[in-house]
Amino acid sequence: MTVLLVGTVIFSYGQSSTATYKEDFKPSSVNQQGKVYPQVNSEGCVRAQILAPEAHHVRLDIGGVKYEMTKDEKGLWTGTSAPQDEGFHYYQLNIDGASVPDPGTTYFYGAGRLGSGIEIPAHDEEFYALKDVPHGLVSEKTYFSKLTASWRRCFVYTPPGYEKDLSKRYPVLYLQHGSFEDETGWASQGKADLILDNLIASGKASPMIIVMDNGYAYKPQAVGEAPPAGRPVSIFEDVLIQEIIPMIDGTFRTKADRTNRAIAGLSMGANQTMRIIMNHLDVFSNYGGFSGTSNYPSTDPIDVNSFLNGAFKNGKEVNQKIKVFWLGLGTKEPNPFPGSVGAFKKMLDQQGIAYHYYESEKTAHEWLTWRRCLKEYASKIFK
Amino acid sequence: MTVLLVGTVIFSYGQSSTATYKEDFKPSSVNQQGKVYPQVNSEGCVRAQILAPEAHHVRLDIGGVKYEMTKDEKGLWTGTSAPQDEGFHYYQLNIDGASVPDPGTTYFYGAGRLGSGIEIPAHDEEFYALKDVPHGLVSEKTYFSKLTASWRRCFVYTPPGYEKDLSKRYPVLYLQHGSFEDETGWASQGKADLILDNLIASGKASPMIIVMDNGYAYKPQAVGEAPPAGRPVSIFEDVLIQEIIPMIDGTFRTKADRTNRAIAGLSMGANQTMRIIMNHLDVFSNYGGFSGTSNYPSTDPIDVNSFLNGAFKNGKEVNQKIKVFWLGLGTKEPNPFPGSVGAFKKMLDQQGIAYHYYESEKTAHEWLTWRRCLKEYASKIFK
DSSP states (O other): OOOOOTTOOEEEOTTSOEEEOOSOOEEOTTBOTTOOOSEEOTTOOEEEEEEOTTOSOEEEEETTEEEEOEEOTTSEEEEEOOOOOSEEEEEEEEETTEEEOOTTBOEEEETTEEEEEEEEOOTTGGGGSOOSSOOOEEEEEEEEETTTTEEEEEEEEEOTTTTTOTTOOBOEEEEEOOTTOOTTTTTTTTOHHHHHHHHHHTTSSOOOEEEEOOSOOBOOOOTTOOOOSSSOOBOHHHIIIIIIHHHHHHHSOBOOSGGGEEEEEETHHHHHHHHHHHHOTTTOOEEEEESOOTTTTOOSOOOTTTGGGGTTSOHHHHHHHOSEEEEEEETTOOTTHHHHHHHHHHHHHHHTOOOEEEEETTOOSSHHHHHHHHHHHHHHSOO | OOOOOTTOOEEEBTTSOEEEOOSOOEEOTTBOTTOOOSEEOTTOOEEEEEEOTTOSOEEEEETTEEEEOEEOTTSEEEEEOOOOOSEEEEEEEEETTEEEOOTTBOEEEETTEEEEEEEEOOTTGGGGSOOSSOOOEEEEEEEEETTTTEEEEEEEEEOTTTTTOTTOOBOEEEEEOOTTOOTTTTTTTTOHHHHHHHHHHTTSSOOOEEEEOOSOOBOOOOTTOOOOSSSOOBOHHHIIIIIIHHHHHHHSOBOOSGGGEEEEEETHHHHHHHHHHHHOTTTOOEEEEESOOTTTTOOSOOOTTTGGGGTTSOHHHHHHHOSEEEEEEETTOOTTHHHHHHHHHHHHHHHTOOOEEEEETTOOSSHHHHHHHHHHHHHHSOO
């Protein structure tokens, strides 16, 4: 039996039970201007609402967990989720079997599509808040890639002051997204620009340029050629080294040498960028792996002779070449991430390779983990 | 009776009749990556598709006209519109009474919300196509407005070469959106960056900076103060003159004088910017009104003594002060636009004020009209 308290409402909860919610719901910070729903309460519950008078089955779907919504006499459906982790989550509505974005939110590219997002206020959200500090610019750069025979796009963060002192040059961080995400992620749900603005304002990070490109890149298929069997082979490494870096160095006032270049990525991007730096120690001198390593998805002990063609065999040389070797992981990440990163760390320990290891408290394989990783990593490089 | 031809399909058409379509549908150019629907055929018909197995009534809604969709045995709904005008249109799907974005498209801010868009290829689309020419940058600039007590944002186009010759300064066009749109419109569905890239590459326009800000700006409401009765009073003019222009001149390498400043806008933006230039002839020397004038929505003859405080009374002075006075309109625009712009032109004629007048063939109050207007207007200014 449930007691109905003043200021609380009973809704169906998850798939079956009923629950009460703390009735201090506020509009999500990433709603479209003027949109009152979705809302979030102080327990991290998400409440969505949509007018669908003719519908007979509407659900709120956050991270694959579906919450039943209920209809009032005007055809307005309302539903509330269980408490969510602090930070950003992708979600959608399901209206009579159709999975659609919630018309109340702004949209974010993830899970292979532009969809709704919700922001659960985090206790440490100040580090990515829009504050009264000098702000850098985020620029959209369109360029033609000969290797992929296609137009590509990247977003480039230039730090506050970039437009003022035109003689100054800056180090560059190449920062990659995860699988089924794209070049928009880091400057949108990643809040990379605000994180750097705040770090630079407080003197915790050196002013730097950040390049956020798309990690998917494939050879063009010749006319009449049969499509390749299985997964196409990524040529992102070639695109980055042969096309993106020269284009960035030719467009922005960069310090164009290995000591002033860092590379980092999240999940698939962590895997990709580790391979890239180990193949190009002449190009980069700092690595950041956020929730990922190149041995993914294996959790087995790493054979240092064969892994990445023996790139970690000579631990002393790795220590000499890589100034900052940085790994981060959320404490709530599912397998195989902890096992896989754990096996990688064990190998580094055995090889005597120095590294930083950071754990994001109470976050899973999601953007608050990666915002925190960027904050920590960006504070260490180019010093 | 309808004859079913090979290669054609019969669908319900508009609200009632049936029709056949030319079966040469192709995915819309503004779809999300990899999304096959919506599609457009060579007649300008739009075909949408959505999986909604439990739904019983799904419609495609383009510009308020609703087209019934039909369901197959797998729960996939398909519907096709009547031929649409060339260019860009906002649209949405309606699933059992819920109006939602189509999950197949990218999203555009218009009609007061982020929603789906569709691109009907235009016979003259080359002028806004992504081509192998040097490309400028579009930067997102966040700034705090003291007048509105809020964070605001603008997008700034800097032309190709801006990053190369650091001694060069550029003229600036301030370019405004229409009602229920925002600062994202011109560089997204407006394709302002591509239009300028192409014009500059062909030598038809001078390299310029374009600033695209949000035309909605209001005084903050004091704590405890009652909300104003009726519509709040816009303070965009003050924000532009006192905050945006100094911020732009302080951030970018502008030529900061009236001869090197132009202002233009579409619809509501045309109305706003005409008032602004006539109040600030010391700040701007070029005006562009795309589908709008400040006498809107009136179609009555203009009383030159009272209109905009007599700003057009002295035609000779207006001719001296405004180098390019430019007006544009689509031939399919609904009332009161033709009548209102017509009355305004008559006043200019009577006052002996020189102006350019352009008509966009076979387009209505939509973005292809405004893309064409920008192309024509940008070719005339700063010469």
